[in-house]
Every structure is written in structure tokens, then in C-alpha cells.
Amino acid sequence: MKRRLEGKVAIVTGGGSGIGEAISKRFAAEGAAVVVCGLDSDPVRKVVDEILQSGGRAVGYLGDVSVEEQAEDCVQLAIDDFGKLDVLVNNAGVFPATAELDKYPVEAFEYMIKNNIYTTFMMTRAALPFLQKTQGNIVSAGSEAGQMGSPMITPYGGTKAWVMSFSKGLAVEQAKYGVRVNCVGPGPIDTAWTHKETGPMDSKMEKNTVNGVPMGRRGTPEEVANVYLFLASDEASYVTGATYFVDGGVTLSKSLPGEEVPSHLKQQPSPSLPLKHGKDGHAEIRQEVAGTMNHGL
Template sequence: MTRRLEGKVAIVTGGGAGIGEAISKKFAREGAAVLVVGLAEDPVGEVVEEIVAAGGRAAAFTGDISTQATAEACVQQAVELFGKLDVLVNNAGVFPATDELDKYPVEAFEYMIKNNIYTAFHMSRAALPYLQKTRGNIISAGSEAGQMGSPNITPYGGTKAWVMTFSKGLAVEQAKYGVRVNCVGPGPIDTAWTHKETGPMDKKMEKNTVEGVPMGRRGTPEEVANVYLFLASDEASYVTGATYFVDGGVTSSKSLSGEEVPSELKKEPAGELVLSHSQDGHAEIRPQDTGHMSS
């Protein structure tokens, strides 16, 4: 079978961990040259090495893409290294806190504005001149929380609702240039964010989050990456302005119906990718950003 992204060039932000690692490796496996983007402490270098060792093409870019200059430098590096740009994946994001709103840390909210919203804005803005040349596409990370709202993560859901609405408007605006814009809305995925040991959820919230999935389990990063692959490919040539939820049915039925699923159906599929960093990811505020979001 022809590889679905053969000859294409993609940027994957937040590409070194969690869902981003799976997207980077899936795209490379399908023939794309991938610029894997992350912060300095993210394992982007390791992911690039693993892609290259498997016979793919990839390079790393580290920096704070919530700023205009760095976002523009990121896009420029992809074009200089690989000659063009076909796909931008706005996957970068953070999930630093959970609490009721009157107790929710203001700094955590500002941190999400910076990393969930500014990154998508600046990267999309910088990439569009190149995507218009190739009639490429943008795929951004929404969330089931952005569709429905979720208690104790209300500000997080708000940032994802912004991304999803931003993408719809951008899709209509850019259609005349042949640029498609879509979103993927993950539900609870098996990453650092949905485990109490590695993310901000407590035991009760983790239990309710998983048991609220009609399919009775977390999704895998690769299951999400499969949908990104479809939207990035020419197979989705008539799809724009859409949000594809990869959520095990959460947005259709927010309940504890997952308790009724038999144990054999709760097992995650094995997948094809070797993912070393699915449990890495930004689930707390970086020390160097503390006290600086409003400045």
C-alpha cells in the first residue's frame, strides 16, 4: 500500500511525548519528513533518533513557540531543512492543575493560555504562507472537554473550546487558498495526564474519568494518531472545519457506562508503534515559567 504521506513535510508541535510522539512516529512511518517540536526538556531528540533509526526522516526543534519569533523560526527551519511545508499539527499543550474555579490557580490558567492558545495562534499564523503554496493543512488538538466542559478542569476545557472554534473560522477563511483546517478531540488517553501518579488528577477524578467512557478504557496515543493521519492525508481532501472526536464515546454519553464493559473489551489494542514517551508530558508548570506568564 502506498504510504499516505509520502513526500510531505510536517511540523508536529508537542511532538516529543504523549500523543505527539505517536503522531510524529505515525507520520514518519507513512512517509512524511517530520520536524518534531518541543520545549528544551522534552524528549524530542530521542524521538527523532528513534524515527531515523527506523528509516524515517526527522529533525528536532526546541523552543517556546508561544512567542511570535520562535514560532516563525520553527516554521522557517522546517522549510529550510525539507524544502516546503504541507502539514502543521498544533499538538502542543499543557494540563497543569485540577480544582474548582474559585480555588483554581491563576498561574495555571495563564500557563494554559500561553501553551494551549498562543502556540496554536502563532504557529498557524507563521505556517499559512507556506501551506497556501502547497495547499496543505492544519490539524489542532481540541478535547472532549472543549466540547462538553468538564468540572474541575473548566479553564482547560475553555482553552480547548477556543482552539476548536479558532479552527472552524480558519477553515472557512483559508478554503479559498486550498488550505484545510481541522481538529482532533481526544477523550481520556493513556498518557501522563490521565494517571494520578503523573498528572494533576486525584484518585477519584481518575476513576470517574475512565469509568465515564462508554468503551470502558482509555484510548491509546496511537489510536489518536491514526485520526491525525487521515486528516493530514489526501484521503481527507473534502474535510475541513471538522472536529473528529477520539473519545470512546464520551461526548455522546457522559456517564459511568464504562463499568458495564466486560474486561476483555477494556484492553488497549497493541498498535504498531514503539512509544517510549507516552507517559511524559507537561502536567505541571515549568519552574522557569513561574511568575512570568503575565509579564
């Protein structure tokens, strides 16, 4: 049976940890050559080595793709190493703080604009000429917070709403070139972002985040990667301008129905991918990509 991305070349930004690691490994397992893109402090090299050890094809790119020149370099690496580009996954993103808006750090807001919005814009802009040649596609990371808004992380939801609106406009704009553009909207996923020990949530917010899910549990990075795989594959050939929520039903819920789910249904499925970096997510301000918004402009 032919693998769903056989012969394809994909770039996965934020590909070294959390959902990005799962996307990189799922795509490689389905036959894609993957450019795993991340920051110097991300475990990109480890993920690349793990893909190679499992018989897949991958190369790493370390850099800040919110900067135009580095985004272009990342795309060029895919062309130089693999000859073309079929799929761009704009997964890179940050979740550095939680607070009511009047107390929300301005530094954290600027950091999200840079790493959630600029990365998507710069990578998309750099990749489009090559995606037009292959009639490829783009899948970007939205969020249930971008659909509904979310207290204590209001600016984060705003950045994700931008990505989702951006993708809809781009889908219409690029359809004449045969380029599809879609979003995935994760809900609470079992990564660094949704645990108080590894992210900015306190215990109350963590509890409410999980209990607000009708299915009564966090999703897994692999469950999200499976939806990215569908949208990136030819099976989704008539899908563009869509946002697929992978959220356990949270965008439909206005209460805490997860508290009513019996314990045996709250168990996460056993993984089939060797994911080792789920808690290495970008959940703090890193000085290597911090700073004001006038960088390079």
C-alpha cells in the same frame, strides 16, 4: 502501496511525548519528513533519533513556540531542511492543575493560555504563507472537554473550546487558498495526564474519567495519531472545519457506562509503534515557559 504522507513535510508541536510522539512516529512511518517540536525538557532528541533509526526522516526543534519569533524559527527550520511545509499539527498543550474554579491557580490558568492558545495562534500564523503555497492543511488538538466542558478542569476546557472555534473560522477563511483546517478531540487517553501518579488528577477523578467512557478504557496515543493521519492525508481532501472526536464515546455519555463493559473489551490494543515517552507529558508548570502573559509583548 504508496504511504499516505509520502513526500509531505509536517511540523508536530509537542511532538516529543504522549500523543505528539505517536503523531510524529505515525507520520514518519507514512512517509512524511517530520519537524518534532518541543521544549528543552521534552525528549525531542530521543524521538528524532528513534525515527531516524527506523528509516524515517526527522529533525528536532527545541523552543517555546508561544513566542512569535520562535514559532517563526520552527517553521523556517522545516523550509530550510525539507524545502516546504504541507502539514502543521498544533498538538502542544498543557494540563497543569485540577480544582474547583474558586480555588484554581491563576498561574495555571495563565500557563494554559500561553501554552494551549498562544502556541496554536503563533504557529498557525507563521505557517500559513507556506501552507498556502502547498495547499496544505492544519490539524489542531481540541478535546472532549472543549465540547462538553468538564468540572475541576473548567479553564482547560475553555482553552480547547477556543482552539476548536478558532479552527472553524480559519477553515472558512483559508478555503480559498486550498488550505484545510481541522481538529481532533481526544477523550481520556493513556498518557501522563490521565494517571494520578504522573498528572494532576486524584484517584477519584482518574476513576471517574475512565469509567465515564462507554468503551470502558482509555484510548491509546496511537489510536489518536491514526485520526490525525487521516485528516492530514489526501484521503480527507473534502474535510475542513471538522472536529473528529477520539473519545470512546464520552461526548455522548452522561453516566458511567464504562463500568458495564466486560473486562475483555477494556483491553487496549497492542501497539505497532515503538512509543517510549507516553508518560513524559506536560503535566506540570515548567519554569522555562512559565511567567505572566506580557512576555515579549
